Amino acid sequence: MRSIAQHIVSVVIFAGLLGMGGCDLIRMKKEKSEAENARKTVARVHNSLLYQDELVGIIPAGATADDSIARVTAYVNSWIRKQLVIHEATKNIDINEAEVERKVLDYRYSLIGYEYQNYYIQKNLNDSVSDQEIQEYYKSRQDNFILKQNIVQGTYIKVPKEAPRTKRIKDLMYSRKEKDVAELRSYCLSFSAAYHLADSSWIEFDKLVVNSPLAEIPNKVQFLRSYNFYETTDTEFLYFLKIDAYKMSDNISPLEFVKQDIKNIILNKRKVELARKLEDEVYENAAKQNDFEIYNR
Numbered sequence: 001m002r003s004i005a006q007h008i009v010s011v012v013i014f015a016g017l018l019g020m021g022g023c024d025l026i027r028m029k030k031e032k033s034e035a036e037n038a039r040k041t042v043a044r045v046h047n048s049l050l051y052q053d054e055l056v057g058i059i060p061a062g063a064t065a066d067d068s069i070a071r072v073t074a075y076v077n078s079w080i081r082k083q084l085v086i087h088e089a090t091k092n093i094d095i096n097e098a099e100v101e102r103k104v105l106d107y108r109y110s111l112i113g114y115e116y117q118n119y120y121i122q123k124n125l126n127d128s129v130s131d132q133e134i135q136e137y138y139k140s141r142q143d144n145f146i147l148k149q150n151i152v153q154g155t156y157i158k159v160p161k162e163a164p165r166t167k168r169i170k171d172l173m174y175s176r177k178e179k180d181v182a183e184l185r186s187y188c189l190s191f192s193a194a195y196h197l198a199d200s201s202w203i204e205f206d207k208l209v210v211n212s213p214l215a216e217i218p219n220k221v222q223f224l225r226s227y228n229f230y231e232t233t234d235t236e237f238l239y240f241l242k243i244d245a246y247k248m249s250d251n252i253s254p255l256e257f258v259k260q261d262i263k264n265i266i267l268n269k270r271k272v273e274l275a276r277k278l279e280d281e282v283y284e285n286a287a288k289q290n291d292f293e294i295y296n297r
Helices: 004-018 023-028 065-091 098-122 131-140 166-174 178-191 220-226 257-290
Strands: 041-045 048-051 151-160 193-198 227-234 237-247
Touching: 004 098, 041 065, 048 065, 098 257, 131 257, 151 166, 166 178, 166 227, 166 237
Parallel strands: none
Antiparallel strands: 041 048, 151 193, 151 237, 227 237
């Protein structure tokens, strides 16, 4: 619970921020211009002062009086604590002020510059990446796309033991007839606890068989080499796995498996190039207009 003194200070700060009191308006009209322009001090820590105009923006539009007081009070208390720590630090350690200023400039750039960079990139980025670009990038850097996991193309179905027509699942998995493919999909939607139907996509084998007895196979490389179809069970479920193709870890990844990754890499490279272009443009324009100078010592 806040003390009465804290509450009074908060109310004074809040009233000063609002600046709409009738008495204040009358007083301000009577004061000389020099007094009107004077900055009002809100708090002091040793020789450091916090001014009222530095609190602008802390109170969001539509905030209640209580919320506003709470926000301002919290900010002022936080400012005091930070200034006290800074003062204590300067008493006990040697501070490289130049290095601090450089870090402050870098931090200011990271906040303001980063926001403008994002705006500039979003405005100018061409986010269309052709298949040809992806293929060229893949072919020229295949050593960067070595598999870290075994991957497969195939079908995996997990169904409760009490599910109907389980003896038909294998036949449907092997059939290429459209009506059987449709029947298998409908069956999985209706009865399976998990499934992945065969398509052109690759998937990590461990992700495919997670939460199944297949995940506990000790030698998965030997398993993939030995079986293109496998059935197993536990106390609650039946598991069906059909492998159409596989790639072992430490081999070059198929293009389709890393296609989205390559697209993201290309887009990120474009973003970096745009960020560099922005800095160059700003610098060159400023140089033409003599907006900066470098003085010889």
